[in-house]
Amino acid sequence: MKFAVLASGNGSNFEVLARSVRSGSIPAELALLLSDKKNAYVRQRARNLQIPEQWLNPQDFPDRRAYDQALKEILTREGIDFVALAGYMRILSAEFVRSYPNKIMNIHPALLPSFPGTDSLYRAYRHGCKVTGVTVHFVDEQVDHGPIILQQPLLITPGMTYEELETRVHEIEHQLYPHAVRLYAAGKLLVKKNHVEIAE
Numbered sequence: 068m069k070f071a072v073l074a075s076g077n078g079s080n081f082e083v084l085a086r087s088v089r090s091g092s093i094p095a096e097l098a099l100l101l102s103d104k105k106n107a108y109v110r111q112r113a114r115n116l117q118i119p120e121q122w123l124n125p126q127d128f129p130d131r132r133a134y135d136q137a138l139k140e141i142l143t144r145e146g147i148d149f150v151a152l153a154g155y156m157r158i159l160s161a162e163f164v165r166s167y168p169n170k171i172m173n174i175h176p177a178l179l180p181s182f183p184g185t186d187s188l189y190r191a192y193r194h195g196c197k198v199t200g201v202t203v204h205f206v207d208e209q210v211d212h213g214p215i216i217l218q219q220p221l222l223i224t225p226g227m228t229y230e231e232l233e234t235r236v237h238e239i240e241h242q243l244y245p246h247a248v249r250l251y252a253a254g255k256l257l258v259k260k261n262h263v264e265i266a267e
């Protein structure tokens with residue numbers, strides 16, 4: 068399996084995926100990092116790890132559809148048919164998502180379907196939730212939506228600061244995302260009517 072990561076920011080999830088590939092614990096090739104943000108730190112991480120990376124500037128395209136068409140052309144040219152979103156903060160066009168049915172994965176810092184969208188963790192914390200967590204799911208045409216692959220809950224204990232919560236969420240993400248991609252690469256995820264069965 069040859070896959071690409073799409074990311075817009077810091078890239079800690081990208082890096083754990085890359086390191087899992089390198090150590091052999093994900094049986095796949097991470098062929099490319101694509102970013103919509105010129106100065107995203109994730110691009111530096113890719114260069115440090117000597118993984119090909121490319122910035123695709125949204126301002127060079129008239130609309131989302133044209134941008135995603137260019138993305139698709141790059142992925143096709145590179146022979147990539149699986150995509151992992153890792154803090155990719157652009158909404159994908161329906162056409163793009165339809166081209167990769169159950170072949171785009173996303174990680175989200177909440178227990179979906181609660182708190183989709185941006186600032187999810189902060190909104191859960193401010194809301195006074197006693198439990199939150201992390202979701203890895205296949206991507207459908209709605210934002211932060213689609214068949215759920217793995218979820219891990221996390222208690223928000225009394226007195227926990229937002230920073231402590233964020234650290235815990237990242238620790239969980241860094242376990243959960245490589246595990247989900249590993250299962251996919253090993254052919255162990257089966258989607259049946261929006262439910263994901265895992266053949267362990």
Ligand code: GAR
Pocket residue numbers: 074076077078079080081153154155174175176184185186187211240
């Ligand atoms: C992660 O917490 C991920 O769950 C979140 O962006 C962060 C990226 O961190 N994704 C979303 O909110 C998607 N809606 P990273 O750049 O350090 O990997």
